[in-house]
Amino acid sequence: MENIHITMPDGAVREVPLGTTAAEIAQQISPRLAKEALVARITPMKKTGGAPASTSPDAAPEAVLDSAGNGEGFLVDLRAPIDEDVRLAILTPKDAEAIQVLRHSAAHLLAAAVLDLFPNVKLGIGPPIDTGFFYDFVREEPFTPEDLARIEKKMRDMASQDIPNERKMLPKAEAIEMYRKWDQGFKCELVEERAIEPMVSFYTTGKFMDFCRGPHIPSTNRIKAFKLMSVAGAYWKGQEGNPQMQRIYGACFYTQQELDEYLHKLEEAKRRDHRRLGAELDLFSVQEEAGPGLIFWHPKGALIRKQMEDWLRDELLRRGYDLVVTPHIMRLDLWKTSGHAGFYKENMFGPIEVEKTDYQLKPMNCPGHILIYKSRLRSYRELPVRLAELGTVYRYERSGVLHGLLRVRGFTQDDAHIFCMPEQIESEVEACIDFAYAVMQTFGFDKYVVELSDWDAKHPENYAGSADDWNRATSALQNTLTKLGVPFKRIEGEAAFYGPKIDVKLIDAIGRPWQLTTVQFDFNLPGRFGLEYVGEDGNRHQPLMVHRALWGSVERFFGILIEHYAGAFPAWLAPVQAEVLPLSEKFSEYAKTVTATLKEAGFRAHLDDRNEKLQAKIRDAQLQKIPYMLIVGGKEAEAGTVSVRHQSKGDLGPRPLAEFISDLRHQVQSRAI
Numbered sequence: 001m002e003n004i005h006i007t008m009p010d011g012a013v014r015e016v017p018l019g020t021t022a023a024e025i026a027q028q029i030s031p032r033l034a035k036e037a038l039v040a041r042i043t044p045m046k047k048t049g050g051a052p053a054s055t056s057p058d059a060a061p062e063a064v065l066d067s068a069g070n071g072e073g074f075l076v077d078l079r080a081p082i083d084e085d086v087r088l089a090i091l092t093p094k095d096a097e098a099i100q101v102l103r104h105s106a107a108h109l110l111a112a113a114v115l116d117l118f119p120n121v122k123l124g125i126g127p128p129i130d131t132g133f134f135y136d137f138v139r140e141e142p143f144t145p146e147d148l149a150r151i152e153k154k155m156r157d158m159a160s161q162d163i164p165n166e167r168k169m170l171p172k173a174e175a176i177e178m179y180r181k182w183d184q185g186f187k188c189e190l191v192e193e194r195a196i197e198p199m200v201s202f203y204t205t206g207k208f209m210d211f212c213r214g215p216h217i218p219s220t221n222r223i224k225a226f227k228l229m230s231v232a233g234a235y236w237k238g239q240e241g242n243p244q245m246q247r248i249y250g251a252c253f254y255t256q257q258e259l260d261e262y263l264h265k266l267e268e269a270k271r272r273d274h275r276r277l278g279a280e281l282d283l284f285s286v287q288e289e290a291g292p293g294l295i296f297w298h299p300k301g302a303l304i305r306k307q308m309e310d311w312l313r314d315e316l317l318r319r320g321y322d323l324v325v326t327p328h329i330m331r332l333d334l335w336k337t338s339g340h341a342g343f344y345k346e347n348m349f350g351p352i353e354v355e356k357t358d359y360q361l362k363p364m365n366c367p368g369h370i371l372i373y374k375s376r377l378r379s380y381r382e383l384p385v386r387l388a389e390l391g392t393v394y395r396y397e398r399s400g401v402l403h404g405l406l407r408v409r410g411f412t413q414d415d416a417h418i419f420c421m422p423e424q425i426e427s428e429v430e431a432c433i434d435f436a437y438a439v440m441q442t443f444g445f446d447k448y449v450v451e452l453s454d455w456d457a458k459h460p461e462n463y464a465g466s467a468d469d470w471n472r473a474t475s476a477l478q479n480t481l482t483k484l485g486v487p488f489k490r491i492e493g494e495a496a497f498y499g500p501k502i503d504v505k506l507i508d509a510i511g512r513p514w515q516l517t518t519v520q521f522d523f524n525l526p527g528r529f530g531l532e533y534v535g536e537d538g539n540r541h542q543p544l545m546v547h548r549a550l551w552g553s554v555e556r557f558f559g560i561l562i563e564h565y566a567g568a569f570p571a572w573l574a575p576v577q578a579e580v581l582p583l584s585e586k587f588s589e590y591a592k593t594v595t596a597t598l599k600e601a602g603f604r605a606h607l608d609d610r611n612e613k614l615q616a617k618i619r620d621a622q623l624q625k626i627p628y629m630l631i632v633g634g635k636e637a638e639a640g641t642v643s644v645r646h647q648s649k650g651d652l653g654p655r656p657l658a659e660f661i662s663d664l665r666h667q668v669q670s671r672a673i
């Protein structure tokens with residue numbers, strides 16, 4: 001019998017009979033590995049031309065497991081016979097890709113359980129997602145929470161029966177015929193569209209059978225830590241107008257501990273929800289009467305915004321930006337010149353006609369800044385020109401996607417445009433990154449991830465700018481990140497058509513990433529607007545243009561801050577920094593003096609002189625997340641002290657008022673977190 005050679009990740013080569021499976025090799029290595037293994041990755045040693053049968057692209061869309069996850073090879077079932085010389089990696093729960101396979105198998109288990117309980121449902125697709133899986137169904141009645149509980153229980157029963165997930169190949173015509181008889185029209189459609197002749201790949205879990213490329217875990221008993229989460233509406237193939245389906249979402253992890261952590265994080269996210277806190281702390285509102293997606297900043301929210309903006313404007317000036325202000329509506333023609341009236345049309349509010357001319361509510365600040373740049377001839381001596389604006393823009397977002405402060409229709413970008421010469425781009429990019437760091441430090445974030453989005457060099461026709469432009473800008477971005485020692489992920493083909501960019505995502509207090517800073521090159525607008533500068537050689541040249549926003553928008557960043565701090569802002573941002581609480585009415589005079597002294601010293605102090613018990617006042621101040629409570633009674637009045645209680649640290653004991661003031665001043669001035 002013929003033998004094949006299997007190269008393991010450590011370089012060891014095993015000679016085994018043709019048709020040996022990864023499961024068998026795992027067993028030879030150690031019973032423990034065989035027990036932990038979920039799936040295998042193989043990479044053929046010699047290029048054989050077309051993909052082997054096990055990865056034929058007869059995939060349902062659910063099967064778009066990134067089989068090129070780490071750049072080579074493809075995933076296969078542990079039971080798949082290996083029929084050539086390959087490199088082999090046996091993947092265990094330690095591998096992210098293997099967890100996705102587990103989740104995909106959980107989606108199959110969900111469909112199997114639903115079919116068992118509701119035999120008439122029509123099946124859509126069921127892919128893995130970041131935290132679990134979903135499956136789409138058509139059923140007349142909506143799935144209720146009780147249904148979900150029954151389905152989950154059924155899934156657990158089936159999981160514990162350890163039903164194998166088996167791969168079957170059917171001729172395409174037979175596959176279609178099978179689904180037709182079964183009255184599964186959506187599946188028919190998928191097989192017709194996606195299956196490559198002649199054979200179509202299916203996976204069975206007991207009686208359940210699904211058109212699927214796989215791979216899958218060997219059997220159901222590895223699916224232990226899961227929970228059905230919710231039902232949402234979805235359109236078949238995600239297209240409005242197509243049949244409505246019910247999408248059942250599940251969370252799925254390898255261990256119960258991971259699942260518990262995830263569920264805890266969800267609870268924590270609910271507790272921090274900026275929409276709830278925004279109302280409880282009286283920070284902002286959205287008023288149906290005024291329209292969706294439009295934010296009303298209440299006094300306390302507006303006060304925080306002032307602190308944020310004051311910091312930003314001071315930093316902008318210190319870092320060599322010029323502040324500008326541009327109109328909210330401008331002629332529609334301007335947006336034709338910029339191109340937005342074309343490629344950005346669906347995100348814009350409709351034009352407003354004034355004296356037979358169409359005006360456009362601005363969705364972007366760039367054209368305004370360009371007009372300021374263009375207002376006179378620029379010399380190379382002036383470059384770089386950095387124009388910054390807290391620029392309010394309006395964008396049409398569908399009402400279905402609006403979300404508190406995070407997704408809105410009117411918002412203020414902390415926007416800036418840098419016009420510079422090619423030899424200045426590295427130092428400008430570096431300065432932007434440094435500024436982004438300052439934002440993170442000042443507002444209390446210490447974790448982040450950076451992505452560099454590049455073009456798809458194979459399709460230059462899809463992009464503005466020359467290969468030279470792209471290479472120069474991308475290497476400037478890359479060199480700067482490398483020089484600063486910033487780890488980053490480069491994503492090819494992800495850039496906008498007009499230039500490469502760097503995105504910085506912050507990680508908040510509970511580990512969620514938030515897209516924030518963007519530094520974006522633009523090879524399109526300088527040409528469209530005919531931007532120029534007079535170079536050292538006396539000739540006219542086109543400047544490079546960079547768009548950059550640090551917070552993204554004031555609204556969105558405020559929403560992120562509310563959630564990051566769970567509403568308990570540090571003293572420099574807090575709308576009320578100290579709440580003065582007299583022990584009883586007897587001490588209201590001293591309490592008034594303390595409050596007035598604090599206010600005179602420039603602090604935001606508030607006196608709670610309600611006729612309430614101290615405990616109730618402390619509780620209220622606590623709920624309002626005021627950093628300091630200053631309790632004053634007879635002892636304090638006599639000694640000129642205050643009894644300090646901190647929002648999270650609790651009782652800090654009596655302190656002379658002057659000492660408390662000097663401490664608070666230091667905290668606020670240093671913007672301590």
Ligand SMILES: [Zn+2]
Binds near residue numbers: 062104108212
């Ligand atoms: Zn599948």
Ligand SMILES: [Zn+2]
Binds near residue numbers: 364366417547548
């Ligand atoms: Zn811009």
